[in-house]
Amino acid sequence: MTERERIAHLLRRAGLGASKGEVDYYLRLGYRGAVEALLDYEKIPEDYTDLLRRLQGDSPQVRPPHAKMWWIFRLLTTRRPLQERMVLFWHNHFATSASKVPRAELMILQNETFRRLALGSFRDMLLAVSRDPAMLLWLDNHLNRKGKPNENYARELLELFTMGIGNYTEQDVKEAARAFTGWTLRPRAGFQFVPAQHDDGEKVFLGQRGNFDGTDIIDILVKHPKTAEYICTKLFRFFAYDNPEPAVVRALTRTYFDSGYHIGAVVKQILLSEAFLSSRAVRSMVKCPMDFVVGTLRCLGVGQWLLTALQAETLPQPALAILRFADQSMQRMEMSLFYPPSVKGWDWGTAWINSATMTERIRFADTLANPRTLGRGIVALLSNPSFVPADVDDEQLLNRLCEVLDASLSTQTQQNILKIVRTTAGSADRSAKTSLMLRLVCASAEYQFM
Amino acid sequence: MNPKLSRRELLRQGATFIAIGIAAPGWLARLATADAQRAHKGQRAPNDRILVVVQLSGGNDGLNTVIPYTEALYKQLRPTLAIPESEVVPLNERIGLHPAFAKVKPLIEAGQFAIIQGVGYPNPNRSHFRSMEIWQTANPDKVEGTGWLGRYLDTLPESERNPLIGIALGRENPVAMNGQKVSVPCVASLEDFKSLAGEEAEALRAVYAIQEQKTAPVRTATLKALDAAEMIRAKLGQYRSAVEYPRTPFAQALQQIAQLIAANTGTRVFYCSTGGFDTHAQQARTHATLLQNVAEGLSAFWADLQAMGKADKVLVLAFSEFGRRVAENGSAGTDHGAAAPMFAIGKKIQAGLLGEHPSLQNLQDGDLRYHIDFRSVYAAVLEDWLGADSQAVLGGKFNKVSLILSPATLP
Numbered sequence: 001m002t003e004r005e006r007i008a009h010l011l012r013r014a015g016l017g018a019s020k021g022e023v024d025y026y027l028r029l030g031y032r033g034a035v036e037a038l039l040d041y042e043k044i045p046e047d048y049t050d051l052l053r054r055l056q057g058d059s060p061q062v063r064p065p066h067a068k069m070w071w072i073f074r075l076l077t078t079r080r081p082l083q084e085r086m087v088l089f090w091h092n093h094f095a096t097s098a099s100k101v102p103r104a105e106l107m108i109l110q111n112e113t114f115r116r117l118a119l120g121s122f123r124d125m126l127l128a129v130s131r132d133p134a135m136l137l138w139l140d141n142h143l144n145r146k147g148k149p150n151e152n153y154a155r156e157l158l159e160l161f162t163m164g165i166g167n168y169t170e171q172d173v174k175e176a177a178r179a180f181t182g183w184t185l186r187p188r189a190g191f192q193f194v195p196a197q198h199d200d201g202e203k204v205f206l207g208q209r210g211n212f213d214g215t216d217i218i219d220i221l222v223k224h225p226k227t228a229e230y231i232c233t234k235l236f237r238f239f240a241y242d243n244p245e246p247a248v249v250r251a252l253t254r255t256y257f258d259s260g261y262h263i264g265a266v267v268k269q270i271l272l273s274e275a276f277l278s279s280r281a282v283r284s285m286v287k288c289p290m291d292f293v294v295g296t297l298r299c300l301g302v303g304q305w306l307l308t309a310l311q312a313e314t315l316p317q318p319a320l321a322i323l324r325f326a327d328q329s330m331q332r333m334e335m336s337l338f339y340p341p342s343v344k345g346w347d348w349g350t351a352w353i354n355s356a357t358m359t360e361r362i363r364f365a366d367t368l369a370n371p372r373t374l375g376r377g378i379v380a381l382l383s384n385p386s387f388v389p390a391d392v393d394d395e396q397l398l399n400r401l402c403e404v405l406d407a408s409l410s411t412q413t414q415q416n417i418l419k420i421v422r423t424t425a426g427s428a429d430r431s432a433k434t435s436l437m438l439r440l441v442c443a444s445a446e447y448q449f450m
Numbered sequence: 451m452n453p454k455l456s457r458r459e460l461l462r463q464g465a466t467f468i469a470i471g472i473a474a475p476g477w478l479a480r481l482a483t484a485d486a487q488r489a490h491k492g493q494r495a496p497n498d499r500i501l502v503v504v505q506l507s508g509g510n511d512g513l514n515t516v517i518p519y520t521e522a523l524y525k526q527l528r529p530t531l532a533i534p535e536s537e538v539v540p541l542n543e544r545i546g547l548h549p550a551f552a553k554v555k556p557l558i559e560a561g562q563f564a565i566i567q568g569v570g571y572p573n574p575n576r577s578h579f580r581s582m583e584i585w586q587t588a589n590p591d592k593v594e595g596t597g598w599l600g601r602y603l604d605t606l607p608e609s610e611r612n613p614l615i616g617i618a619l620g621r622e623n624p625v626a627m628n629g630q631k632v633s634v635p636c637v638a639s640l641e642d643f644k645s646l647a648g649e650e651a652e653a654l655r656a657v658y659a660i661q662e663q664k665t666a667p668v669r670t671a672t673l674k675a676l677d678a679a680e681m682i683r684a685k686l687g688q689y690r691s692a693v694e695y696p697r698t699p700f701a702q703a704l705q706q707i708a709q710l711i712a713a714n715t716g717t718r719v720f721y722c723s724t725g726g727f728d729t730h731a732q733q734a735r736t737h738a739t740l741l742q743n744v745a746e747g748l749s750a751f752w753a754d755l756q757a758m759g760k761a762d763k764v765l766v767l768a769f770s771e772f773g774r775r776v777a778e779n780g781s782a783g784t785d786h787g788a789a790a791p792m793f794a795i796g797k798k799i800q801a802g803l804l805g806e807h808p809s810l811q812n813l814q815d816g817d818l819r820y821h822i823d824f825r826s827v828y829a830a831v832l833e834d835w836l837g838a839d840s841q842a843v844l845g846g847k848f849n850k851v852s853l854i855l856s857p858a859t860l861p
Contacts, residue, residue: 021730140731140781148780152730155576155786158710165577170815173576284664334621341622342507342725344579350667355621355675356636359646360667362675412660420653440657445665445672 001277007030007408009282012450013239014038014271015081017295018406022081027412035271039119039264041080048074053106054315054414055323067104068337069323071111075294076303076326077310086118086267087111088290089238090338093127094161095139095345106134108337119264122231123222126161130183130214131191136147139343142185146199149177156343157217163226169207175203180214205364222261228253232266239270240281242349248275283408286352287450289333292361295325296368296442296450299405318377325374327368330449365442367433382438383431394418394433401437410447417441485668494852497837497858502707502720502766503626504793505601506744508727509578510770510788511737513818516565516807519546523810526779531734543547545807550738553745557752559667559802562761563793564853566827568808570789570820574772578786579729581771586626588825588844597827599719600629601843602836606718613677614715619703619722627721633670634719635678640686640706646679685713692757694749699749708754711764718836727770731783744768752795765835765854766795769824775816789820792827796835798856805851826851834858 007027015038017024026034051073055066059083069440071087078084091114092333098107100349117125125383129135130153136142141153154176158168168202182198184370185191203212206220221227251273252266258267297303302322309319330337334357340346371379379385388400396415402409409417417440420431441447518524519538538546539555547555557563571590575581587594596604603616618627618632627634637643648655653678654719660668689709695701703722710717724744729737747768757760773790789808808818829840830850837858841847 140783142780143731143783145780147777150730150779150781150783151785152728159577159579165580170576285666289527332621342578347622351623352666353671354618354621354636355671355678356621356638356642358671359638359675359679360621360643360652362646362672363642368652410660410662412662413657416657416659420656424653443654443672444657445660445662445668448668449665 001282003027003031005282006277007034009277010034010038010271011081011274012291012295012406013281013285014267016075016078016083016084017081017291017450019299019301020404020406032272038271039080039268041083041225042384044079045232046080051310051374054310055320057314062104062108064098064104064107064338065324065327067098067107067111068327069320070108071337072294072323072326073306075290076297076323077307083115083118086263089235090114090118090125091351092345093234094135095340095343097340097342097352098132101134101137102337106137110134111338119267120262120327122227122261123218124265125263126218126222127215128217129161130157130180133185133190133324136183136185136191141180141183144177144181144183145197146178146181147198149181151176151177153177154180154217157221160344162221162230162359163224164230167224167226171206175205175212178203179205179217181212182246199349225253228256231263232256235263236270236275237348239267240273240276241284244275248273283446283449285450286349287448288346288348288352289330289335289357290337291450292333292448293329293364296364296405297322297326300368301381302378305377320373329360329364329367332363333357360447361430364440368442369439371431371435374440375435379431379435382434390430394421397430397433398437398441401434401441405438405441405447407441407444407447409441409444413444413446417444454659457783459484460498463488474516477616494809496830498763499837500711500718500720500760501599501836502704502722504744504748504766504768505582505626505721505723505725506768506770507578507723507725508729508770509581509772509774509786510727510740510768510790511729511733511784512773513776513787514737515548515551515741516567516791516803517546517548518544518807520544527810529778530782531778541803542849545803548738548741550741551745553742553749557795558802559750562752562797563795563797564799564801565739566794566822566851567803567805568774568789568818568821569769569792569805569824570818570829571823571825574788574817574820576772576786576788583625585769585771586624588754590830592660593627596628596630597624597626597674598832598843599626599721600632600634602629602832602838603627603634603719604629605838605842606632606706610716610718612716613674613681614710614717616719617678617707617710617715617717617721619706619720620698622723623723624723627719627784633674635674637678637682637706637729640682640709643675643679644686646675647683651676651680656704681715682710685715686710689713691754693753694745695750696746698724698743698747700743701750704751705754707797708751708758711755711760712758729774729783730779730785733782733783748795762797764796765799765831765851766793767827767831768793773818776810776813776818776820777816788814788817790818792824794853796854799854800852804853820852823848827853830854 008023011018011022029037052070055069075084113128138155140150144150151173155173159165177200182194184194200211233249255265255269306319309316367374369375388397421436474532517533517538519535525532537549539552540546554563584590586597588598616627618624618636621638623636658672689712695705708721726740755764769792772787774784778784805822825844825848829848830853832838832840832843834854836856
């Protein structure tokens with residue numbers, strides 16, 4: 001791989017797509033420098049303080065569609081792509097659905113917690129999540145009281161958030177539930193510990209005995225080798241590939257402990273590993289709907305355009321239309337942000353692909369390339385002679401388009417597309433050709449991978 | 451002749467003759483050949499019974515669905531959640547239904563609705579995800595990549611496997627429907643699928659005319675969508691429902707199934723899900739709404755099938771990954787439990803209560819004990835309804851429950 005290809009791979013996996021502009025930018029830093037720059041995002045100023053209010057418009061309340069557009073706007077425009085990708089990782093890991101959280105602000109609050117602690121200590125993250133209002137409501141811990149505990153949070157904490165299934169007993173679930181009694185909410189004021197509702201009796205948890213409360217449980221969990229293995233494996237799979245070699249996971253768990261449960265250290269090690277840059281990793285992962293939609297739009301310069309639109313006094317209608325389109329498209333591809341299908345999060349990899357979701361990916365490509373609808377600006381942009389000189393042939397046009405979209409098509413697919421372009425009536429003029437090519441590239445099999 | 455038109459035309463005619471242009475997809479040629487051969491030899495058509503599986507995700511509180519309303523322990527262990535005896539819809543002097551589930555009672559009285567009590571499996575797993583996987587793969591012992599319905603579809607002769615041989619409603623592919631050979635399309639909405647046809651479809655087929663290992667899953671899914679869309683477009687007639695379906699997503703999914711059944715798509719297994727049953731807290735109202743949606747959706751679906759004269763061809767089977775803890779928790783909800791009832795609808799079934807209600811005294815870690823293995827229900831459905839070899843599909847011999855009254859004969 002050339003350095004450029006390595007940087008593009010890094011941006012596909014640790015960023016939000018390899019737009020030409022971003023590849024150019026990070027290429028100057030070299031691979032290691034690019035990894036460090038992505039991780040060290042705090043140095044990049046970013047200000048979205050007014051965004052939510054502007055998306056809200058005249059609505060007195062924040063509603064779920066506002067929250068969704070708010071996050072999608074950030075995904076499309078951020079200069080801290082690794083931070084946003086980590087927010088998605090945590091949203092999937094501590095999967096909380098707005099379907100059971102009555103106030104959308106609480107979903108945003110949780111999302112901001114994920115963002116704030118994205119690459120920090122896993123212990124801090126677990127503590128924050130255990131006190132997070134949306135989580136308390138989602139898994140009913142706000143009603144977990146001494147005497148007759150509610151097991152919902154404790155079970156998922158063990159099964160999905162830390163150790164993974166098969167490493168604890170039903171009794172451990174019950175004891176952990178007792179430890180989290182009294183971790184509740186005060187209306188409109190957030191987390192509250194209510195001693196009267198807390199069972200401060202002795203518990204036996206994972207072989208240890210004590211008058212544990214929730215913090216003690218988290219301390220036991222975060223130190224457990226199974227937790228290290230579980231979280232490191234999940235991070236590796238998120239960035240690189242499934243079924244990592246045991247030696248790779250072992251090296252990561254060492255870093256997890258040596259760094260004091262520091263997620264940033266583990267992520268850095270993944271991104272600098274040989275495994276990450278191996279042929280097993282490159283272009284082998286199915287794009288999740290976020291990558292498919294946001295990655296495509298970022299490559300086409302929609303993010304830049306949205307940032308310009310934000311400077312206007314009121315957000316222009318086309319900007320809102322793009323955000324809605326992105327949200328609805330992802331939703332139809334089975335990834336509705338803030339609405340994971342269950343507390344387990346989404347199934348990744350080839351699970352994203354079935355006949356219903358492919359139908360939606362094809363539909364997305366159609367809309368994007370349709371000059372009569374949303375695609376008007378995009379097709380015009382791509383048809384501009386400054387993008388490709390007017391006298392190029394079909395093959396050059398297709399190559400240029402693939403370059404912009406960071407698409408790597410097989411020779412066969414390229415030939416197939418060129419043949420369709422040749423034989424399709426009404427695609428003689430440049431913009432019709434561009435539109436047809438854009439549609440077919442995005443719908444192609446290769447384009448579903450990153 | 452335009453191959454596109456001829457293919458569509460063929461589909462309309464039910465694909466019953468051999469002369470098929472080379473452009474026709476393989477499955478269509480296979481079907482036509484098989485049909486013609488059968489007709490030639492004077493054989494009867496293959497088994498045309500349909501199975502509709504309904505998944506209730508989250509762990510339905512079976513104890514508050516099918517209620518031992520006279521038992522003192524029921525009221526003791528559920529001080530706030532027990533349904534008062536006066537509200538229970540009695541089925542006999544001991545067992546009754548949650549009032550929100552009352553809509554199924556007429557079906558029971560008509561001999562078309564069965565409640566199979568106390569269903570579960572050894573060493574119950576209380577994780578939603580593992581337990582759901584166990585039910586879908588029919589293997590409690592190890593993680594398996596194929597499901598019981600997919601493995602059933604695998605056993606069908608190739609001549610019967612059309613692109614719609616199995617359909618999962620929705621945008622998620624349940625592992626239950628994965629076979630070694632067969633994988634089925636997911637259909638979120640028939641309308642969306644219909645748009646995937648004509649010139650657009652031809653162009654996509656051309657783009658996907660590639661052979662590459664890495665991208666194969668995408669190619670398979672897309673071509674499956676195109677085949678399914680084409681067949682749906684060709685087959686879907688002017689279905690008009692005789693009944694009004696509730697406006698819930700669940701009922702809408704069932705209506706799409708009815709529409710496909712009306713269109714004679716040759717589909718043998720439909721799969722659909724409805725969620726929200728994980729009622730850990732303040733469950734009374736939520737659970738009532740859930741049960742009402744299920745009962746109303748199913749009864750509308752069944753009425754529709756009756757009106758179109760298809761009900762005797764269809765068996766509906768409903769399950770959840772587990773029941774819930776017998777004793778309620780401190781937040782007026784229930785935690786994850788074990789055994790629970792399954793439900794079946796059909797015209798040739800042993801209706802009413804099957805098996806015994808699990809004892810409230812003899813619990814296992816606070817949960818109801820199962821006395822019917824869910825694979826015994828699957829075995830009955832596979833053998834007696836679908837005419838399949840249950841041992842091959844389930845990987846073992848299970849005693850069939852006596853659910854199906856007129857067992858299938860193998861074609």
